[in-house]
Amino acid sequence: MSSLFVSRSLADIRFWSRMMKEHTIFLRFGFTIDQTQYAEEADRFRQLFEEIEQKSMAFDEKTEPEKMARFNMEVYHATAHLWTFKRRMLEYVLTGQMVCHHPPLFFDHLAREAAYFMRRLEYLNKGTIEPPGDAIINETIFYLRVMSDHTRLLSIRIDPSERDLLAETADFSYQFDQLLFQAIDMESMRPASQNKALLESFLSRNQTPITSLCEFKQSVCSMIEDSQVRHALPFLLADHMLREAEYFRDVLDGFSKHVSDMQPSFPTL
Missing domain, CATH: 1.20.1260.120 (Protein of unknown function DUF2935)
Known part of the structure; x- marks a missing residue:
């Protein structure tokens, strides 16, 4: 240690x-x-x-x-x-x-x-300080499910009259469901799916969506603070969800740096 x-x-x-x-x-x-x-x-x-x-x-x-x-x-x-x-x-x-x-x-x-x-x-x-390949996939599945849950929990706290905001929440819900299903597919294809090239592609596909979700949650927090949205969402809960999304974004960055240091895998003939 x-x-x-x-x-x-x-x-x-x-x-x-x-x-x-x-x-x-x-x-x-x-x-x-x-x-x-x-x-x-x-x-x-x-x-x-x-x-x-x-x-x-x-x-x-x-x-x-x-x-x-x-x-x-x-x-x-x-x-x-x-x-x-x-x-x-x-x-x-x-x-x-x-x-x-x-x-x-x-x-x-x-x-x-x-x-x-x-x-x-x-x-x-x-x-175990650095995550092994299977932990990278498993932890990404965990966080994608958390983010998917957040979109659903947000939707039941936003007033039905906020149609545009609810539509945007539904879009994120669909997007993170699809990312979650792709991650589960990666998990079921182990150990072959744990090579450097596939892991880099896998992590890259998640980075833009989580950045967008962080920005969306930050916007929701700001609207709550400024009384610009009709809702039943305590600010602490909205901020809590934002901090978890930012944490996932940082986790992905750490995984990407770890995978970039891996040795590439070559197919055997």
Whole structure:
């Protein structure tokens, strides 16, 4: 383990612990007035991840790797408990035990992000700093699905009278669905699809759409701030979706740099 392990761990924890904290806020205000037990549980998770955020600020790149690894596991276990809570709420909604202000996809979406964060921490503690080829495809599938979910969740928060904005949201939804299906095809063609040329083409096809989606989400945030759009979308949620899109854009850039350093594959005759 090295300083690179520490810096990658801190970057992941500082970003994703903030995402987990905000998830608990969204969950908290999605429960109805009589669901105080779940609202209080969500609030306890919010406090937990606020503490994790604060603790992470006491670390820096000079932190001993062993100490960082222990903190990674502490965060892993906290996230695992939150994942369990999210999946329990999803089960209650799907089985009719609970009716709240969030659709089932919302709970599933939040749980998938928690599971992803846990995998990232596992990878890091096992010494996997640079992503192997299969992780590049798998993580791109994960993020494309997140972006596709965002477009659907945005559409149910924008007023039906905002026809142009909803049409633009629907266009992004279709576009990211198609990118997701292409990525799933790449995944099913492994290991042959993990060569340098195909991975470069695969990542390149995703970079322009995610840049456009970032710009669209930034525009939505600005319209909310300036009261220029009819909606039921809290600014924090819109900004949360924007930051995740920007994070995916940066992840793609990192993958592209990694793939550019790979040795080209040559067909065997």
